[in-house]
Amino acid sequence: xxxxxxxxxxxxxxxxxxxxxxxxxxxxxxxxxxxxxxxxxxxxxxxxxxxxxxxxxxxxxxxxxxxxxxxxxxxxxxxxxxxxxxxxxxxxxxxxxxxxxxxxxxxxxxxxxxxxxxxxxxxxxxxxxxxxxxxxxxxxxxxxxxxxxxxxxxxxxxxxxxxxxxxxxxxxxxxxxxxxxxxxxxxx
Amino acid sequence: xxxxxxxxxxxxxxxxxxxxxxxxxxxxxxxxxxxxxxxxxxxxxxxxxxxxxxxxxxxxxxxxxxxxxxxxxxxxxxxxxxxxxxxxxxxxxxxxxxxxxxxxxxxxxxxxxxxxxxxxxxxxxxxxxxxxxxxxxxxxxxxxxxxxxxxxxxxxxxxx
Numbered sequence: 001x002x003x004x005x006x007x008x009x010x011x012x013x014x015x016x017x018x019x020x021x022x023x024x025x026x027x028x029x030x031x032x033x034x035x036x037x038x039x040x041x042x043x044x045x046x047x048x049x050x051x052x053x054x055x056x057x058x059x060x061x062x063x064x065x066x067x068x069x070x071x072x073x074x075x076x077x078x079x080x081x082x083x084x085x086x087x088x089x090x091x092x093x094x095x096x097x098x099x100x101x102x103x104x105x106x107x108x109x110x111x112x113x114x115x116x117x118x119x120x121x122x123x124x125x126x127x128x129x130x131x132x133x134x135x136x137x138x139x140x141x142x143x144x145x146x147x148x149x150x151x152x153x154x155x156x157x158x159x160x161x162x163x164x165x166x167x168x169x170x171x172x173x174x175x176x177x178x179x180x181x182x183x184x185x186x187x188x
Numbered sequence: 189x190x191x192x193x194x195x196x197x198x199x200x201x202x203x204x205x206x207x208x209x210x211x212x213x214x215x216x217x218x219x220x221x222x223x224x225x226x227x228x229x230x231x232x233x234x235x236x237x238x239x240x241x242x243x244x245x246x247x248x249x250x251x252x253x254x255x256x257x258x259x260x261x262x263x264x265x266x267x268x269x270x271x272x273x274x275x276x277x278x279x280x281x282x283x284x285x286x287x288x289x290x291x292x293x294x295x296x297x298x299x300x301x302x303x304x305x306x307x308x309x310x311x312x313x314x315x316x317x318x319x320x321x322x323x324x325x326x327x328x329x330x331x332x333x334x335x336x337x338x339x340x341x342x343x344x345x346x347x348x
Contacts, residue, residue, distance in 0.1 A: 013221075015218070015221075018221065019214065019218075022214055022217065023214075026208060026209055026213070026214075027206045027207055027208045027209075028206050030205075030206070030207055030208065030209045031202070031203070031205035031206040031207060032205075034205050034207070035202070035205060043209075044209050044210060044213050047209055047213060048213060048216045048217050048220070051217050052217060052220045052221065052224075055217075055221055056224065110197070110200060110201045110204075111197060111198065111201035111204070112201075112204060113201075113204035113205050113207070116198065116201055116202070116204060116205060117205065131198075135195045135198055135199060136198065136199060136202050163194060163195070166194055166198075167194060170194070
């Protein structure tokens with residue numbers, strides 16, 4: 001069954017096609033939920049809600065853009081809605097300081113899943129959400145400001161603070177190989 | 189080795205978070221979908237076009253009027269039984285008196301005289317016992333024997 005046939009079958013509420021769509025996209029979307037939410041139970045709750053909305057409104061998908069992108073937008077919106085309900089985005093504020101981030105670069109090739117989750121879990125919800133939206137979803141600051149109902153400057157501030165905090169954390173935890181790579185970078 | 193910005197580091201590593209959710213998650217979604225999915229019976233009612241619904245309601249109304257009018261005009265059980273049984277022949281009770289009949293009637297009238305008109309019953313006084321004239325106590329007659337037991341009657345017989 002092709003992607004198009006699967007979508008058409010889902011629009012006719014065919015249970016087998018719905019199951020196939022879930023099995024294909026659930027792992028990716030679970031990863032998205034985990035980036036926004038610390039607790040795995042919350043992530044699964046949001047995933048359930050998101051897939052219910054996907055199957056309920058699949059008739060609105062008109063084929064423009066990728067199907068995965070359409071599902072991802074629903075999942076991200078559900079995550080933000082969950083955070084709003086929990087009042088987790090209230091403490092976002094604007095900073096006046098300026099950090100020169102160009103000198104703060106790392107030489108680590110890749111982060112392991114547990115380390116990503118650990119690092120994200122150390123961030124306040126405001127930093128974490130803006131970081132996810134900007135870095136991993138590709139939203140612009142204007143779009144983030146509209147989504148979170150904050151100012152554009154607040155969005156930028158949150159991103160700068162998130163980046164600074166992540167750099168500090170990476171150094172603090174002595175990420176495998178990071179010290180050697182940093183030494184190598186300074187000797188070069 | 190080329191240095192990486194921390195944003196790129198996260199972008200390239202983000203796929204590592206892709207993990208399948210726990211097994212009961214699909215069951216939860218399925219239950220929610222089954223709750224929202226219309227059943228066949230409900231769907232047939234909801235998908236009825238408006239004109240068909242109006243026609244069905246009209247047909248029901250006509251049917252109800254026909255049934256109630258038929259029930260109203262239907263004969264009752266008594267009427268039914270009368271209709272089924274044999275017709276009653278009404279006997280002519282008119283008597284035409286001939287000469288001999290008139291004589292016979294006169295004889296009967298003589299042999300059965302009309303009873304004298306009785307006196308109307310007078311209302312008694314309140315608090316008194318109602319009894320027939322023959323039952324009224326008289327000083328000349330013996331007092332009404334008292335009802336006695338079998339043993340008293342036996343003793344009386346023995347003394348005799």
